[in-house]
Amino acid sequence: MRTLLPALLVAALVGGPVLAQTTPAAPAPASMSFSTATTAITLGGQLTAPRSFVLADLQALPGHEVSLTYMAAGKSVTHTFKGVLLSDLLTAARPAFDPRVRNASLTWYVLAQGADGYAALFSLGEIDPGFGNRGVLLAYAQDGQPLPASDGAVQLVVPGDLKGGRYVSSLVRLTVLPAALPAPN
Ligand SMILES: Nc1nc2c(c(=O)[nH]1)N[C@H]1C(S)=C(S)[C@@H](COP(=O)(O)O)O[C@H]1N2
Numbered sequence: 001m002r003t004l005l006p007a008l009l010v011a012a013l014v015g016g017p018v019l020a021q022t023t024p025a026a027p028a029p030a031s032m033s034f035s036t037a038t039t040a041i042t043l044g045g046q047l048t049a050p051r052s053f054v055l056a057d058l059q060a061l062p063g064h065e066v067s068l069t070y071m072a073a074g075k076s077v078t079h080t081f082k083g084v085l086l087s088d089l090l091t092a093a094r095p096a097f098d099p100r101v102r103n104a105s106l107t108w109y110v111l112a113q114g115a116d117g118y119a120a121l122f123s124l125g126e127i128d129p130g131f132g133n134r135g136v137l138l139a140y141a142q143d144g145q146p147l148p149a150s151d152g153a154v155q156l157v158v159p160g161d162l163k164g165g166r167y168v169s170s171l172v173r174l175t176v177l178p179a180a181l182p183a184p185n
């Protein structure tokens with residue numbers, strides 16, 4: 001379910017400057033409603049430098065483009081996406097790895113959540129340019145346009161995934177955490 005309602009609820013709950021945007025003086029352009037332009041994406045978890053981003057923050061960072069084909073609702077679709085590398089955001093946020101543990105990052109994950117509560121996770125190992133190097137993007141443009149309204153302002157794009165299930169749309173939260181490790185024996 002990807003209606004605008006969750007995004008509107010989030011905008012209403014966040015308050016402050018976002019709330020002030022709920023009665024815009026002029027109609028927003030159809031391609032980018034006020035709610036998607038101001039929806040915050042929170043990057044949190046066990047990070048040294050957590051932060052949140054709005055669309056304009058992401059657009060100000062180095063952009064990357066990728067063209068790919070994947071299965072969405074049983075159909076093959078092909079698009080060119082532009083966005084920011086998840087690995088760039090994770091590097092800047094500096095996960096609080098235990099320096100005594102060899103390759104500690106390989107036991108961590110990032111959980112991505114949409115405004116509708118839909119969620120998917122990635123291991124940091126698959127994101128890391130030195131390991132899986134998957135090139136996962138926080139995409140804000142599709143085929144040279146803002147994302148379709150049904151996908152919100154930002155959607156994950158996951159090169160290598162055959163099905164679109166991890167293309168989390170209307171992205172609102174990324175949470176970076178270590179996996180709970182069972183005793184090895
Ligand atoms: N927030 C959110 N993202 C989501 C989903 C969803 O239900 N909610 N469905 C996923 C599934 S199952 C697919 S196949 C793709 C479809 O992506 P598209 O509509 O952009 O092609 O979105 C994924 N991202």
Ligand SMILES: [Mo]
Pocket residue numbers: 071072073074163164165
């Ligand atoms: Mo799907």
